[in-house]
Amino acid sequence: MERLPKRQRHQQLSRLIEENPFITDRELTRQLKVSIQTIRLDRLELGIPELRERLKLMAERSYDSxxxxxxxxxxxxxxxxxxxxxxxxxxxxxxxxxxxxxxxxxxxxxxxxxxxxxxxxxxxxxxxxxxxxxxxxxxxxxxxxxxxxxxxxxxxxxxxxxxxxxxxxxxxxxxxxxxxxxxxxxxxxxxxxxxxxxx
Amino acid sequence: MERLPKRQRHQQLSRLIEENPFITDRELTRQLKVSIQTIRLDRLELGIPELRERLKLMAERSYDSxxxxxxxxxxxxxxxxxxxxxxxxxxxxxxxxxxxxxxxxxxxxxxxxxxxxxxxxxxxxxxxxxxxxxxxxxxxxxxxxxxxxxxxxxxxxxxxxxxxxxxxxxxxxxxxxxxxxxxxxxxxxxxxxxxxxxx
DNA sequence: TCTGCTATTAAAACCAGGTCCTAATTAAGT
DNA sequence: ACTTAATTAGGACCTGGTTTTAATAGCAGA
CATH class of the missing domain: 3.10.129.10 (Hotdog Thioesterase)
Structure with a gap:
């Protein structure tokens, strides 16, 4: 039961999203070679919101400024x-x-x-x-x-x-x-x- | 054929969206008292993108700049x-x-x-x-x-x-x-x- | 070997907030 | 009455998801 791959993937996932918040789950499956469901489970575990939510947050931040x-x-x-x-x-x-x-x-x-x-x-x-x-x-x-x-x-x-x-x-x-x-x-x-x- | 109402609405629409880019078409129908189709036609004529596109643009602007x-x-x-x-x-x-x-x-x-x-x-x-x-x-x-x-x-x-x-x-x-x-x-x-x- | 556990994948229903297209209705001008 | 512009309605479809329910793979311990 390779636990490491999961944690590594989580790290990679966080990194990928941080450095490009505009990335979709579908794109992430390509980069991480896992199914889209896994990506979504991962986001869930990591508390990372979906693309649209991310964009909205960014927009809000830049808006009220x-x-x-x-x-x-x-x-x-x-x-x-x-x-x-x-x-x-x-x-x-x-x-x-x-x-x-x-x-x-x-x-x-x-x-x-x-x-x-x-x-x-x-x-x-x-x-x-x-x-x-x-x-x-x-x-x-x-x-x-x-x-x-x-x-x-x-x-x-x-x-x-x-x-x-x-x-x-x-x-x-x-x-x-x-x-x-x-x-x-x-x-x-x-x-x-x-x-x-x-x- | 009251042409004015349309132009006025266009102005109001632009204003509303400018002062709150987070507004949905559905919300706009409530404020302007016209159908959602009219709102969408109006946006089309005025070249105003849909909500998600607006948010994305805002996010992009604040991101890569x-x-x-x-x-x-x-x-x-x-x-x-x-x-x-x-x-x-x-x-x-x-x-x-x-x-x-x-x-x-x-x-x-x-x-x-x-x-x-x-x-x-x-x-x-x-x-x-x-x-x-x-x-x-x-x-x-x-x-x-x-x-x-x-x-x-x-x-x-x-x-x-x-x-x-x-x-x-x-x-x-x-x-x-x-x-x-x-x-x-x-x-x-x-x-x-x-x-x-x-x- | 069977049981149990985690991780992964899959499939299906549903959602928001639209686009795009066709068609019907209303209003108004001449 | 006929024409035209404006409005409304409806349905198919799209993206990028959520949620739920299930199946499958892989390995460990008793």
Whole structure:
């Protein structure tokens, strides 16, 4: 009663499916030289779902990632705002903002908080980021609360310079210099609008 | 002969399937109050494949584009990826990405696409943005498809320089220079030094 | 040798979620 | 009334399975 062949086959089966989840049982019979029933018994024992189920799982995984883009309007809660002068916002790093492996926040969330604040602090109908020079000073981790402080350094007619520093506690974790376009009475930009909504 | 209902239904059908690709024809008959045959004719006319085919496509997309990477950590769909060399991703600006009044994309979404891609293209266990110098060249509007192209310019042991250019059609809308930290232990990567441009 | 056990294979019924084809029905336009 | 487009209905067939029930092969121990 060769037991080994079975275990070996199980290993091979797992490997084959892992490296090509699109394989059908019929294809597996060819590769492993056993009947299709054996393949199915094996999958049953190993808890490997059928092809369609596998594809569905993969599709789901890749779907809710697209769906769960949590980058909406203003990122973070605005705590204080003095238009054209300064602003403070608070943003807590949660599970959806991190690299799952490391627990470290993805840079664009930290950026998003700062960018949102830089735009919000500009007192204009339309304010858009033109450019930015940013530095991620240290990593931010799950659960940490980021306090971003924005200061308007200079405000011309069509551009404003805004500096943003983000802290976790005492520590600075991010800094950025933003150049923000403003509408300054409808010029330069084709589509002029009202100011962005605020919560 | 109300032609409108048909077109409207087609629109609704497309919308329904787009916002939930996991829906079956049977479910669609309930929502649209027409027979299942009509649904199938509609799908045929619109060139929308059956449920299983849709799931398979989604699975494929998420599989062979970035099998090694956790996809959900990337903003936009990776179209091409040559680790440590270059990468391309596609990101369509949708309603949730814009200033609702103006239809102009919020900067941090455009940044997020570029940042994700810059991190993804670095072949390392841990890759984090250290700093970035970015410019929003022109506004991006609702419905526009942003194609971001990333090129690894130099890859040292602990840092890599990545340039990202984002286009809508022929037009460049964003450019950024990223410095990415890498873990520099795990993989002894000493292969890449300086790379020339490539399309 | 017979019994018992595992592993394998086979066969048949059934299912979801369709395609493909033919035909009937309905609605509406002129 | 006749024509045409749109809709609905029905049945055969397909893939890639599940589930169940049975038969068969191979070997071990008493």
């Amino acid at each position: 697209v769906r769960s883009l949590p980058l909406h309007e203003v990122i973070g809660d605005i705590v204080d705002l003095q238009l054209d002068k300064s602003g403070i916002s608070m943003f807590e790093i949660r599970g959806e903002h991190i690299f799952s492996r490391t627990g470290i926040a993805r840079g664009h969330h930290v950026f998003a908080q700062a960018n949102s604040l830089a735009v919000a602090v500009i007192n204009d109908e339309i304010a858009l980021t033109a450019s930015a020079d940013i530095r991620f000073v240290r990593q931010v981790k799950l659960g940490e609360k980021c306090i971003a402080k924005a200061y308007v350094r200079s405000a011309g007619r069509s551009k404003a310079k805004v500096e943003v520093f983000t802290y976790v506690g005492e520590e600075m974790v991010f800094q950025g210099h933003f150049i923000i376009y403003r509408s300054a009475g409808e010029h330069g930009i084709e589509e002029v609008d009202e100011r962005a909504d605020r919560d | 970035v099998r090694s990477l956790p996809l959900h950590e990337v903003i936009g769909d990776i179209v091409d990826l040559q680790l440590d060399k270059s990468g391309i991703s596609m990101f369509e600006i949708r309603g949730e990405h814009i200033f609702s009044r103006t239809g102009i994309a919020r900067g941090h979404h455009v940044f997020a696409q570029a940042n994700s891609l810059a991190v993804a293209v670095i072949n390392d266990e841990i890759a984090l943005t250290a700093s970035a110098d970015i410019r929003f060249v022109r506004q991006v509007k609702l419905g526009e498809k942003c194609i971001a192209k990333a090129y690894v310019r130099s890859a040292g042991r602990s840092k890599a320089k990545v340039e990202v250019f984002t286009y809508v059609g022929e037009e460049m809308v964003f450019q950024g220079h990223f410095i990415i930290y890498r873990s520099a232990g795990e993989h002894g990567i000493e292969e890449v030094d300086e790379r020339a441009d490539r399309d």
